[in-house]
Amino acid sequence: MSQQLLETIPHRSPLFKPLPRHYAEFEKISVICRASEAGVRRALPEPFEYVSDIIEVFAYYCPKVVDMAVPGAPARSYVESGVAIQVAVDGVTGGHVLYEYVTTDDAMAPGREIWGYPKKVADVSWDKNDKTIISRTERRGQTLIDIEFTEGPASYEKPVLQPRLQIKKIPRADGLGYDVHQIVLNKLGKWTLHETSTGTAKLKLGGTEFMDPLYELGVVEVLGAERIRAEFELGYGEIFKDLNKA
Numbered sequence: 001m002s003q004q005l006l007e008t009i010p011h012r013s014p015l016f017k018p019l020p021r022h023y024a025e026f027e028k029i030s031v032i033c034r035a036s037e038a039g040v041r042r043a044l045p046e047p048f049e050y051v052s053d054i055i056e057v058f059a060y061y062c063p064k065v066v067d068m069a070v071p072g073a074p075a076r077s078y079v080e081s082g083v084a085i086q087v088a089v090d091g092v093t094g095g096h097v098l099y100e101y102v103t104t105d106d107a108m109a110p111g112r113e114i115w116g117y118p119k120k121v122a123d124v125s126w127d128k129n130d131k132t133i134i135s136r137t138e139r140r141g142q143t144l145i146d147i148e149f150t151e152g153p154a155s156y157e158k159p160v161l162q163p164r165l166q167i168k169k170i171p172r173a174d175g176l177g178y179d180v181h182q183i184v185l186n187k188l189g190k191w192t193l194h195e196t197s198t199g200t201a202k203l204k205l206g207g208t209e210f211m212d213p214l215y216e217l218g219v220v221e222v223l224g225a226e227r228i229r230a231e232f233e234l235g236y237g238e239i240f241k242d243l244n245k246a
Helices: 037-043 105-115
Strands: 021-034 049-067 076-089 092-102 119-121 127-129 132-139 142-151 164-171 178-186 189-205 221-234 238-242
Touching: 021 142, 021 189, 037 049, 049 132, 049 142, 076 105, 076 132, 076 142, 092 105, 092 142, 105 119, 105 164, 105 178, 142 221
Parallel strands: 092 119, 092 164
Antiparallel strands: 021 049, 021 221, 049 076, 076 092, 127 132, 132 142, 142 189, 164 178, 178 238, 189 221
């Protein structure tokens, strides 16, 4: 089946445009950590299998996001943060984003509706100063992610976090099950890495028992950190498994 320029809602002025998107300028810091195995297992959704207690805590700065299907539309920008873990399902190993926060609704909605990313709107800062980048994520009066990256030598093994494997769940309007319950597989296209550097990081995860309990992951050790500058295209994903039919 060929892909179409799918419309979303509202009809007259959809919240997000059809894909693909070109991330013309993209900067990311990643902190690779050893977490609590019990904390990772507690957050792991079914039917994913546990792989490792090594996790990634990240923050993105996206200053120029272009909707390629809508020539002439102004570029957009936002900041993002989150936590990714390693998972396996049906013989495929990849990365699953457990928590994800963005600064705009038009970055949140397609992430949730198309791929099943667990995006929520939050205040995510990005402060860059020479060889240091500080990013703080705050939502509903709680500091959820606090990263201070400092460029420098580091040696560590990167976890397998691609492709992304997400659970997309949309409840029925009558509450009787799910209209959509899928595992979605997603890959980045036309990836070009422009710059990379290693470093160290200070990290804190927060939240509460009732909302965004990132602290449950129980970070035990920061193994290393990385900064990259890149560009890529983001297109539609793949329905890896329909859990309504499983």
